[in-house]
Amino acid sequence: MLAPAELAGGLLEKGAVKLSPAAPFTWSSGLKAPIYCDNRQLLGDPALRGRIADALAAETARFKPSLVAGTSTAGIPWGALVADRLNLPFAYVRPEPKKHGMGRQVEGPSAKGQSVVLIEDLISTGGSSLRCVEALKAEEAEVKAVLALFSYGLPAAMEAFHTAGAKLRTLATFESLVLEARRRELVDAEGADSLQAWQRDAAAWSKANGGA
């Protein structure tokens, strides 16, 4: 199995997660943050990618779903690999209906009456994942869990999942990432504190660092 610390190490090594508490990133929303994540970088490493897919598949199997779904676009490759390993049907879900075409959100086989595990690459605010959950529910599917590679663990996101009654599982946690970054001396104690302050209140951290 893939331990959270090992995946956290992989995220840092492959540049999927970048940490810079002293010189914050500007997210596309205008917010400042000490962390930037692009898990798609992991798709470039076949060995690590395969181990992540194995770990996602093992966790998915625990929920005994009849359908594996992936969030569009970044969850699609992971979802397809999981479905392949478990020999299960695969569908993908758009957070918003497609502009042109038939306005469908769930693409592929019908989700109606299926029990689904939804594969996501990253939980940030949780908004787009939960819109995918709603789209599946609207097709009368039961969503057993949302399974993500990584989550920032932001309180508002955790609260949103709770309110929606959606179970969330992640392979690597923010805490395991900060610990691993400390172990590798990628951040000092002050940097780790700043990361944890951001996690507690990302909006306040952003304002304090000149962001929106």
Place this chain on the structure above:
Amino acid sequence: MLAPAELAGGLLEKGAVKLSPAAPFTWSSGLKAPIYCDNRQLLGDPALRGRIADALAAETARFKPSLVAGTSTAGIPWGALVADRLNLPFAYVRPEPKKHGMGRQVEGPSAKGQSVVLIEDLISTGGSSLRCVEALKAEEAEVKAVLALFSYGLPAAMEAFHTAGAKLRTLATFESLVLEARRRELVDAEGADSLQAWQRDAAAWSKANGGA
């Protein structure tokens, strides 16, 4: 291996391709056509999906690429399965830059200097596939081939690939599909003629059938 006739049979059986020369479909463009294709239905059949992925991987391997790419969104699951089977890095390509975010078209590992096979699910006009080819070339990748599950074989699309200097391979052809549909008595001789007339001149066929 997966013979074209066998895949054509699978496309018809799974409802991925629907034929209706007598009561045409209206495409989202407003055009009328005797055929409608949604290859994403194939994602729902793990056994057939696996055989298609194997066939795509075998064809991809002939070009000895260093990177497998998939077109967003429908080519992503197939591309990921091919990359997994060949133990190669995977990236996906948007036909247009994303509206929000950093405007990237190639997502995942850098395509710069890589030799790429681009996996697509369907060639219709060829426009979106070729925009993906251009995006890869703009990142200084060499595109060895575009590999699609199925193509309508429309002359304008074939011409567009030729003009762009892009090699196109498909697992199932329009001809194999019409033959298989005839063999299964899903269309009669008149219907098959109508399908072939559509392929020769889709615009004229549309107008003659009350379309745009």
